[in-house]
Amino acid sequence: MKDYLELGQIVNVKGLHGEVKVNSYSENPNRFETLKEVLIKSKNDMKKYQIEKVGYAKNQVILKFVGIDTVEEAEKFRNSYILINRNELEELPEGVYYIADLIGLKVYTENNEYLGIVDDIFQTGSNDVYVVKNDLGQSKLLPGIDEVIKEINLPEGKIIVNLIEGL
Numbered sequence: 001m002k003d004y005l006e007l008g009q010i011v012n013v014k015g016l017h018g019e020v021k022v023n024s025y026s027e028n029p030n031r032f033e034t035l036k037e038v039l040i041k042s043k044n045d046m047k048k049y050q051i052e053k054v055g056y057a058k059n060q061v062i063l064k065f066v067g068i069d070t071v072e073e074a075e076k077f078r079n080s081y082i083l084i085n086r087n088e089l090e091e092l093p094e095g096v097y098y099i100a101d102l103i104g105l106k107v108y109t110e111n112n113e114y115l116g117i118v119d120d121i122f123q124t125g126s127n128d129v130y131v132v133k134n135d136l137g138q139s140k141l142l143p144g145i146d147e148v149i150k151e152i153n154l155p156e157g158k159i160i161v162n163l164i165e166g167l
Contacts, residue, residue, distance in 0.1 A: 004039060004083040005100045007031065008061065013075055018068040019053075020077050022061040028090070032061050035084065042080035097152060106158045107132045107142075110150060115140060118159065130159075 008024040024031070037050045055062035063082075068074055092098070099121045107115040107130075116134035121144070128144030142148050142161060151160040 002100060003086055005086060005089065005098060007038065007082045007084050010040070010063075010077045010080045010082065011060075012078060013071050014057070014062050016071050017064070018070055018074045019055075019062050019064045020074050021057070022063055022082060023059075024061050029056075031090075032063065035088070039083040039085070040077060040080050041083055042077065046083070097154070101154060102130075102152070102159070104157075105152070105154075108158060108160055110160055110162055115161070 007026055008022040010020045011023050012021040013019065014021050022032075026032075032051070032054045035051055037048055039046050039048055049068070050066040051063060052066045053062075053064040055064075068077075089098070102118050102121060105118045107118060109115060116132045116138075118130055119133040119139065120131040122129040122131070130142040130144055130149070132140045132142055134140070147164055148161055149159065150162050153159070
């Protein structure tokens with residue numbers, strides 16, 4: 001498992017006083033309000049910043065960092081990612097996982113047939129959709145429902161699935 005998880009991406013600046021617009025990856029819209037500091041990763045650099053203020057505009061989080069007071073300073077963060085240390089994450093209920101922990105897991109059928117690895121997960125509202133890519137680069141879409149996803153074993157790095165009719 002990764003030590004840090006991405007909480008969002010800085011996509012633009014807002015105003016003239018160093019605020020940035022963030023596309024949040026968290027299902028908890030108020031997640032940033034509980035944080036005092038975050039890591040900002042851009043290219044090969046990762047640095048810690050304290051959060052001064054949290055706001056919202058449309059579907060984005062607006063963040064102001066301590067010491068970033070101009071649009072020019074904030075502009076340097078465009079396209080950077082906001083990360084959080086895993087030990088600061090909220091504990092999830094049983095059977096609920098962070099998407100970042102599922103990406104890369106090997107996927108097998110109940111008959112131990114290897115299907116590929118989890119390449120991506122789409123959230124559709126009713127259920128997640130797992131994109132499983134095989135060694136030839138071909139993708140299979142699997143609905144994240146109990147009838148299909150039978151077991152997720154993070155320590156072993158694998159998922160067991162039941163290929164219902166139509167998959």
